[in-house]
Amino acid sequence: MINEEDIRRFKASELDHFRGKSIGMVLQKSFFIESLSVLENVMLASWIGTKKKEKNRAVMILDNLGLSTHAGKLPSQLSIGQQQRVNIARALINNPSVILADEPTSSLDDENALIVARLLSELAEEYGSSLIIVTHDQRLKQVFNNQISLS
Amino acid sequence: MIGKIAWRNTWYKPLNTFLSIILLTASVSIISILILLQKQFEEKFSSSMDNIDLVLGAKGSPLQLILSSVYQMDAPPGNISYEEAQAWMHKPVVESAVPLAYGDNYMGYKIVGTTDAYLKHFNLKLSEGKFFSSDFEVVVGAGIAHNIGLKVGDTFFGTHGDAEEGEVHDHHAYKVVGILSESDKVADQLILGNIESVWHMHEHEHEHTSGDAHEGKEITAVLLKLRNNMAKVMWQRIIPQNTEMQAASPILEINRLFSLFGVGITALKYLAYGIMLISGISIFVALYNTLKERKYEFALLRITGASKIQLLWLVLLESIFLCSTGFILGIIFGRIGLYFISISSQEEFKMAFNPFEFLWKEEGGLLLATLLVGIVAALIPALKAYSLNISKTLADA
Numbered sequence: 001m002i003n004e005e006d007i008r009r010f011k012a013s014e015l016d017h018f019r020g021k022s023i024g025m026v027l028q029k030s031f032f033i034e035s036l037s038v039l040e041n042v043m044l045a046s047w048i049g050t051k052k053k054e055k056n057r058a059v060m061i062l063d064n065l066g067l068s069t070h071a072g073k074l075p076s077q078l079s080i081g082q083q084q085r086v087n088i089a090r091a092l093i094n095n096p097s098v099i100l101a102d103e104p105t106s107s108l109d110d111e112n113a114l115i116v117a118r119l120l121s122e123l124a125e126e127y128g129s130s131l132i133i134v135t136h137d138q139r140l141k142q143v144f145n146n147q148i149s150l151s
Numbered sequence: 152m153i154g155k156i157a158w159r160n161t162w163y164k165p166l167n168t169f170l171s172i173i174l175l176t177a178s179v180s181i182i183s184i185l186i187l188l189q190k191q192f193e194e195k196f197s198s199s200m201d202n203i204d205l206v207l208g209a210k211g212s213p214l215q216l217i218l219s220s221v222y223q224m225d226a227p228p229g230n231i232s233y234e235e236a237q238a239w240m241h242k243p244v245v246e247s248a249v250p251l252a253y254g255d256n257y258m259g260y261k262i263v264g265t266t267d268a269y270l271k272h273f274n275l276k277l278s279e280g281k282f283f284s285s286d287f288e289v290v291v292g293a294g295i296a297h298n299i300g301l302k303v304g305d306t307f308f309g310t311h312g313d314a315e316e317g318e319v320h321d322h323h324a325y326k327v328v329g330i331l332s333e334s335d336k337v338a339d340q341l342i343l344g345n346i347e348s349v350w351h352m353h354e355h356e357h358e359h360t361s362g363d364a365h366e367g368k369e370i371t372a373v374l375l376k377l378r379n380n381m382a383k384v385m386w387q388r389i390i391p392q393n394t395e396m397q398a399a400s401p402i403l404e405i406n407r408l409f410s411l412f413g414v415g416i417t418a419l420k421y422l423a424y425g426i427m428l429i430s431g432i433s434i435f436v437a438l439y440n441t442l443k444e445r446k447y448e449f450a451l452l453r454i455t456g457a458s459k460i461q462l463l464w465l466v467l468l469e470s471i472f473l474c475s476t477g478f479i480l481g482i483i484f485g486r487i488g489l490y491f492i493s494i495s496s497q498e499e500f501k502m503a504f505n506p507f508e509f510l511w512k513e514e515g516g517l518l519l520a521t522l523l524v525g526i527v528a529a530l531i532p533a534l535k536a537y538s539l540n541i542s543k544t545l546a547d548a
């Protein structure tokens with residue numbers, strides 16, 4: 001149950017729509033449409049999810065993540081840490097109810113891992129989203145309070 | 152937006168796209184040149200042919216007679232006696248008869264001796280000056296006036312035969328008295344005078360060379376329009392049986408010529424469609440090869456909420472963009488090619504083609520064929536993208 005809707009009853013196309021609108025995902029590795037710029041990659045998520053091109057919001061979020069000077073570049077021109085931040089921007093653009101993050105920091109060094117973790121928690125709070133992170137990363141334990149350990 | 156991604160992807164790796172586009176461009180331009188050539192060629196031939204039922208000329212190849220007399224493209228098979236020809240020209244069944252006498256040229260343009268029947272027969276109008284009335288007066292076709300800048304009042308010497316470099320008849324000069332308005336027929340490329348001018352020009356020469364001045368007045372051919380369909384068929388048989396002449400039907404001969412051309416053009420078209428098939432295969436290979444590296448891109452699109460259909464559409468669109476680009480370039484290069492063909496055929500055969508004509512039916516069909524190739528080539532890669540398993544793809548990443 002998400003937003004009081006039973007997602008198990010959705011058809012495939014409804015699931016696609018729901019996923020685009022209400023769930024933001026940050027993955028272990030960053031994937032992009034390589035031929036589109038950073039800004040366009042972020043806007044693309046808003047277009048697919050809600051049929052609206054939220055350019056202002058995309059610029060604002062990138063700015064918030066310290067990426068405003070990179071908005072016009074191709075994703076491949078960015079460092080890994082910057083790419084992961086673009087992923088976060090993309091996950092946030094539609095103001096999702098839930099953000100799912102799968103090992104978001106595993107490919108990052110200590111400094112970047114902490115930046116990403118802090119950004120995730122701050123932004124989730126700021127935009128009112130629930131944040132679920134799956135990770136092995138010990139470094140994250142200091143940042144987040146609610147933990148479920150699976151053995 | 153899907154369209155935008157497809158468009159960007161098409162140009163993101165230009166080398167992959169390059170081969171497919173080159174092949175498509177080549178095949179489309181070849182086919183469009185052939186379509187235009189064939190159509191305009193037949194149009195030119197048919198428009199000059201109208202109103203001519205039979206051509207009277209020396210015995211020999213009937214096709215040669217037609218080409219030389221109606222289209223001014225070949226050497227005439229020989230001469231005929233004007234007296235003998237006149238016997239047929241004045242028969243009641245003849246609606247109009249246009250005698251033609253060749254002899255000279257000026258800068259490669261034929262000087263044709265004829266009567267004012269020629270002007271009436273082809274419905275030619277003057278743009279300036281007057282029709283020829285006495286010896287050595289000529290009217291020139293619009294194309295010549297434009298190309299070599301002859302004006303009313305100019306004089307020039309003819310060159311013997313139909314080759315540009317030959318013996319110059321410098322005893323008599325021709326005088327331009329009129330310019331014809333453009334007719335889109337062979338007359339645009341002709342210099343017309345009376346028959347006597349042609350005879351006098353050569354009598355003079357004969358006196359000098361052999362002294363044998365009067366061997367009977369000869370002309371080259373007569374264009375006939377008949378009132379009676381029976382006569383059209385009958386004369387083709389009767390005339391060669393009873394005289395030293397033949398009567399050839401332009402429609403028959405030109406159809407024969409077209410069917411000869413047709414074989415070649417069909418073969419070339421098959422070749423071009425073959426190239427198109429290869430370009431289809433190259434699009435398929437290019438799309439299929441990049442599927443592996445692009446599956447994360449597809450997975451990403453699905454994660455952000457794209458549906459399966461949108462992925463299918465993305466791959467199809469990329470192929471369609473390629474094909475449209477190839478088609479547009481092909482049409483442009485085809486036009487450029489035809490322009491150069493037109494220049495050389497104008498020099499050699501006095502025949503120009505219009506590269507700016509667009510044949511909606513034929514070239515529209517060509518566009519559909521190109522798009523079909525693109526869609527078929529993209530179908531399997533598109534279905535693969537459609538059925539991509541996202542969770543498995545991401546787990547393997």
